[in-house]
Amino acid sequence: MPELTDAQLDQLIIALGLTERPRRPGRRPTAPCGTPAAYKRHIRNHEPIDDACRAANAKHSSEYYAAAPKADLPPIAHGTPQGARQHWYRKVPICGPCRDAYNARRNGGVK
Structure with missing residues (x-):
């Protein structure tokens, strides 16, 4: 079996899904759990929603609708x-x- 270079090995590891892909430059970091943005990310990625994110989204929604007309x-x-x-x-x-x-x-x- 031929020897792989470090770059080829990195590409193979990413292709097999053994590690997260590196983020594109200029993108914002992923929102931490317990924020409305993380709640939306869970929904978008079909991930289970934790209690902290659910509570943060409920609080955000109640504040949004509580704005005085x-x-x-x-x-x-x-x-x-x-x-x-x-x-x-x-x-x-x-x-x-x-x-x-x-x-x-x-x-x-x-x-």
């Missing part, structure tokens, strides 16, 4: 696709009638 905005037009967009813009959970109207429009129903 702007006082000078008109009331939400409930039951319309526009109402669904107003919910999103104001970071308020979407109510059932607005979600139904948005889905109906998206599926070709109401215009």
Whole structure:
């Protein structure tokens, strides 16, 4: 069997999956567990989600939706696709009638 150079051996080890591939230059480091970014990474890579990441994502979501709505905005037009967009813009959970109207429009129903 021919002798492999160090570079060839490194390529073989990476090709066999025996070690992690080196990160491309200029990329950000992987987010540590216990952050919303790590939670998204677990979802994206189909990995099991640990309790720290789940708690961090729940906290982030609750803070996102707890943002105070702007006082000078008109009331939400409930039951319309526009109402669904107003919910999103104001970071308020979407109510059932607005979600139904948005889905109906998206599926070709109401215009």
